[in-house]
Amino acid sequence: MPAKLYKMDFSPPARAAMMACEIFNVPVEIIDINVPQGDHLTPEYLKMNPCHTIPVFVDGDFVIHDSHAILMYLADAYGDNSPLYPKDIKQRTLVNQKLFFTDGTVFTRLKRITYPAFVHGVRGVSKEILDSLQEVYDFLEAFLSRHKFLALDHITIADIAAYATASGYQYVVPLDTNKYPKVAAWLKEMEKQPYCQKYNAAGDKILGEFLRSVIESK
Template structure:
C-alpha cells in the first residue's frame, strides 16, 4: 500500500509537506481531513496522531506528525543529497535553525491569530498580535540581508516551510515593500516556483479571504 499524507490545503504545514512531496517525488496518496466534521478527532486519527494536528504522514507502521520532520525525512529518503537539504553539517544546521524559527516563531504567531477565528469563530485581532506579525517582518528582513534565501543563497526546505506560513501574513498585516525590500523579493521569488503556484497559492488565498473577514482590530 502507498504511504498516505493526511492534509488540509488551508493549513500551512500541510502545504509545506505537499510541496515537499512534489519536489522530492515522494510516492504518496493525499487524503483530505475534514476538520469541520471532526475527522481529526476520531479514534483512528488520534491513534496516528494524539495531537490531532495536520499533516500526518503514514507509511505502514511509520508515522510522522510534524511537517518539519517530514521535510527532513523526505529530503533524506528521496532527495539524493539535494541542495534543498545538503549533507554538509554546517549548511544543514543553518537550515534546521530556520525550520525551528518557522515552527517556534512564524507559525506560532500565525496560529495564535488563526485558531480562535477558525476553531471558535472569534473575530478581531489585538494590537499585540498585529505587532507580533510586524516584528516577524523585521526578523525576516534581517535574515534575508545575510543570504538571498532564509538559510543559504539558494532555496532550501526552510524556505518551503516558511513560505507556506509567511504567504498568509500579508492578509493580516499588509507588507510595506519599501520598508522590507528583501522580504518582498524573497516572497516574489518563492511565489513563482511551480510547486508554490500549484500547491500553495489556492490554500493561502482561501485562508486569506476568511481571515480578512474576521481580523478587524479590537
C-alpha cells in the first residue's frame, strides 16, 4: 500500500513535500485538501494532525505533520544514503540549520501575509513586513556566499524546503539581481530542476497571483 500525502498546491510546505517524494521515488498517493471547504477541519484530518496544517504524510500507521520533518523522514527512509541529506554529522547539522532557518524565518515571514489574507481576508501589506522579506534576501545572499547552495555545495533538502517558499517572495518584493546575484543564480538553478518544474511551478504561480491581489488591494 502506498503512503499518502495530503497537500494543497497553494502551500509551499506541501510543494516541498511533493518534490521530496519525487526525488526519493516514494510510492505515494497524493490527496488534495480543500481548505475553503474545511477539509483540514474534519474529524478524520484532525485525528492525523490536531494543528490542521498542510501537508500531512502517512506511511502505514506512521503520521507526520510538519513539512521539514517529512523531508527528513523521506530522506532517511527512502533516500538510500542520498547526499541530499548527508549522514556526516557536520554536514547534516548544516542542512538541519537551514531547514530550521526556513521554518522560523523564510516561511514564517511570508505567512505574515498569507495567513491573515487567506483566513481573514486582510488586504494590503505593511512596510515592516516588506522590509522583513527584503532582509531574508540579505540572509540568503550571505549563506550563498559560503556555499553554492544553502547548506553545502550541492542541493540538499534544505534547498528544497527554502525554494518552495522563497520562489514566491518575488511576487511581493522583486529581487534586485545586481544586489543579490547569488540568490538570483540559486533561484534560477532550482527553477530548472525537473521536480521543481513538476511540483512547484504551478502552485507558486497560484500563490503569486494571490499575493499580488493582496498587495494591490487597498
